[in-house]
Amino acid sequence: MAQFCVEPEPGDLIEIFRIGYEHWAIYVGGGDVIHLAPPSEKPGAGIFSSISSIFSILSSRAVVKQERLQDVVGSCRYWVNNYLDHKYRPWPVNQIISSAKEKIGEETEYSVLGKNCEHFVTLQRYGRVCSRQARPSLG
Numbered sequence: 001m002a003q004f005c006v007e008p009e010p011g012d013l014i015e016i017f018r019i020g021y022e023h024w025a026i027y028v029g030g031g032d033v034i035h036l037a038p039p040s041e042k043p044g045a046g047i048f049s050s051i052s053s054i055f056s057i058l059s060s061r062a063v064v065k066q067e068r069l070q071d072v073v074g075s076c077r078y079w080v081n082n083y084l085d086h087k088y089r090p091w092p093v094n095q096i097i098s099s100a101k102e103k104i105g106e107e108t109e110y111s112v113l114g115k116n117c118e119h120f121v122t123l124q125r126y127g128r129v130c131s132r133q134a135r136p137s138l139g
Contacts, residue, residue, distance in 0.1 A: 006080050008069070011093040013121050015081040016073055024118040025072055026100050026125065027080075033069045034100040036062045036120035038110060062110035064103040064120070088126040100124045 008014060008027035016023040025035035038059035069078075082090065090096065109115050118131040 008080050009093075011090065011096040011125065012080045013082050013125055014069065014078055016076050016078040018076050022118070023072070024121045025069070026096065026121050027069065028066070028097050028100065031069055032066055033072055034064060034066045034104065034124075035072060036064055036108070036110070036117040039063045039107065059110055061107060062115075062117075063107045064100075064105065066101070066104050082125070083132075084122060084126055084128075084130060088128055090125050091127060096124050 010027060010029040012027045014025045014027055014033055016025065023035070023037075025033035027033050039061060040059065091099075116131055119129045122128060122130040
């Protein structure tokens with residue numbers, strides 16, 4: 001269920017609408033999110049962060065980061081989107097957050113189709129790797 005204008009709760013998935021694609025993060029409370037992003041991606045507001053993000057998704061490496069939600073969102077729109085809650089039972093909130101926090105600073109392989117930011121957040125929330133963005137490309 002996706003909702004605009006809803007204050008996120010810890011453990012919620014946040015879908016961020018950037019130019020040309022969606023970026024995903026997990027809300028961990030206190031205004032912070034944890035997300036998988038290329039090491040070169042810098043947080044910041046405005047269109048320039050969205051433009052640099054387009055180029056950074058071509059990276060083959062990514063790092064798990066904890067940053068302010070507003071810094072990650074910049075001038076883009078976002079919403080709470082726990083879209084798989086009807087299909088899979090979310091893990092307990094403390095487990096979602098502790099699992100995501102354990103991964104902060106980890107660098108990993110990155111692939112838009114096989115190991116992306118949406119895969120990261122769904123694994124943390126549901127224990128399953130899912131990505132609507134990658135699915136149409138595989139078809």
